[in-house]
Amino acid sequence: MNKLAKIDPIEETADVLATIGRNIRRLRNERGLTLQALADQTQLSASMLSLLERGKTGPSIGTLVVIASALGAQMSDLIDGERAAADDMVSRFADQPVVETAAGVTRRILRHDRARRRDRDQHLQAGNRQRARTGRP
Incomplete structure (x- = not known):
């Protein structure tokens, strides 16, 4: 039931x-x-x-x-x-933030990808601003 x-x-x-x-x-x-x-x-x-x-x-x-x-x-x-x-699902490729990890891995952050967004924020807080950018890798 x-x-x-x-x-x-x-x-x-x-x-x-x-x-x-x-x-x-x-x-x-x-x-x-x-x-x-x-x-x-x-x-x-x-x-x-x-x-x-x-x-x-x-x-x-x-x-x-x-x-x-x-x-x-x-x-x-x-x-x-x-x-x-x-619920806004539109995310243009050029507007998606990109994070490059210390190992050289480039990751694109999608709107609902909280883990990657958290990684980007931690990366920025660590002072690595030149490697966390918006746009194409």
Whole structure:
């Protein structure tokens, strides 16, 4: 028998609204905007934006699009900013960091290759900046 964890839809909705609110506030603060400045750009009231940021009300898709546009972001950045960034799978060859080990092995670091990224960071911390570079080997 398949035992699935029961998800409380009310709790799940509250979590999603809180995440959206935190992401709106974080992006607004990163851009140095006040609630009123964002309200002016979106034609939403400052009190409505405050409710959204505190997770007290749910935005429509249209509202999310307007807010994201005003913040220079994508709607997915508001819904789950961390996951959206982590799920970005595009990695151009020329932009992939390269590490050359002490043994002369050249390793290209792919986006989700945490072990290689850690090796690169350790290599840089050791003062070997000329051998840890971005671009083609």
